[in-house]
Amino acid sequence: xxxxxxxxxxxxxxxxxxxxxxxxxxxxxxxxxxxxxxxxxxxxxxxxxxxxxxxxxxxxxxxxxxxxxxxxxxxxxxxxxxxxxxxxxxxxxxxxxxxxxxxxxxxx
Numbered sequence: 001x002x003x004x005x006x007x008x009x010x011x012x013x014x015x016x017x018x019x020x021x022x023x024x025x026x027x028x029x030x031x032x033x034x035x036x037x038x039x040x041x042x043x044x045x046x047x048x049x050x051x052x053x054x055x056x057x058x059x060x061x062x063x064x065x066x067x068x069x070x071x072x073x074x075x076x077x078x079x080x081x082x083x084x085x086x087x088x089x090x091x092x093x094x095x096x097x098x099x100x101x102x103x104x105x106x107x108x
Contacts, residue, residue, distance in 0.1 A: 002048065002049045002050075002051055002052045002053050003049070003053070003101070005045045005046075005048040005049040006045070006046065006049035006053060006058055006061055006062060007065070008045050009042050009043075009045035009046040009048075009049060009062050009065075010042075010061065010062050010064075010065025010066055010069070011065065011069070012038050012041045012042035012045060013038075013042045013062060013063075013065065013066030013069070014065070014066055014069035014070055014073065015034075015038045015042075016034075016035045016036075016038035016039045016042060017066055017070045018069075018070055018073050018074075019031055019034055019035040019038065020035055021078075023035055042062075042066075046058065046059075046062050049062075053104060054104065057100050057101075057103075057104045060096070060097075060100055061097050061100055061101065064093050064094075064096060064097040064100075065097065067093065068090050068093050068094060068097075071086075071090055072090070075087075
């Protein structure tokens with residue numbers, strides 16, 4: 001169950017990190033409220049995952065899911081650069097996330 005919490009924490013991180021673009025530096029009320037709600041949810045889910053997942057592994061996976069997800073949203077929906085090299089390195093991040101998960105399974 002803790003791995004599910006970690007995956008959900010990463011997905012909620014994608015929401016709040018992407019939402020930051022629409023807060024106007026926290027001058028727009030409703031986008032700011034949504035970002036703060038998803039931030040709190042993301043950290044709460046991460047804290048639940050930490051009950052059995054080592055902090056270094058959990059944090060790296062959480063940050064990796066968030067960073068990769070936000071980068072993909074930027075490339076697909078927001079016109080960010082989608083160069084082959086950028087995509088290659090995002091794939092490397094995904095490989096790192098999967099590797100950390102596999103190592104964590106073997107050590108628990």
